[in-house]
Amino acid sequence: MRVLDVLRSQICPFFAAKTYTTEQRQYLLLSDTIGCKDQLQFLVELYFSAMVSACKLLFGQRIPFHFNFPFARPRYIQEYEVHLGHRLNFSQPMLSISFDKKWLVTPCLHRSDSLKWHAMKKAQANGIPKHGFLEAIRCYLTQQQSLGLQQVADLFAMSPATFKRKLKQHGYCFQQLQDELGKHHAIFLLQMQQLSNEESANLMHFNDISNFRRSVKRWTGLTPSQLRYSN
Known part of the structure; x- marks a missing residue:
């Protein structure tokens, strides 16, 4: 590895x-x-x-x-x-x-x-190639999930408008990359570890189960129960 x-x-x-x-x-x-x-x-x-x-x-x-x-x-x-x-x-x-x-x-x-x-x-x-544009953004967001578009654009020395245009050239928007973090975590907890909704929501710092269910549906297109048994 x-x-x-x-x-x-x-x-x-x-x-x-x-x-x-x-x-x-x-x-x-x-x-x-x-x-x-x-x-x-x-x-x-x-x-x-x-x-x-x-x-x-x-x-x-x-x-x-x-x-x-x-x-x-x-x-x-x-x-x-x-x-x-x-x-x-x-x-x-x-x-x-x-x-x-x-x-x-x-x-x-x-x-x-x-x-x-x-x-x-x-x-x-x-020379080991550096991370590509999308990878670099994912790394920043993984290290600090609270970063917003303006803050990440600043890290690349770009204006928000230029940053969004470059993301669009790669076929993404900033919200998609933010949602990926939640999607990864939900898939691991619900599909791979087969944890309950309550356990998963707690580990993902959701205080409201309904909000957790809506978020999982938005991230994955599936409800938590569907995701748990889709594999």
């Missing part, structure tokens, strides 16, 4: 992952880093197929990944099943991957320490 943190921007610059962990499973919630909404499904198919094939090569067997896709079930579902397996859920509120945590400590059968060393050295020599 540490190597991927260094090489991710070179291997897969189109997605960034936020990790969540339960007792048994590792979850990756993936976000679009450059505003590639029209090409999102194509890029997902390309990178996920490559990831499954690479892991099979390294471990000598296919890892049973579970995939959640934010788009409808495709007509060519057989190709998904051939390349990604059968653990597929479509029309989900978030693009995500999950797998058993044992794979994080399972030795690779075909590892190459020399190739790893050369790859790391080359990446460091070329």
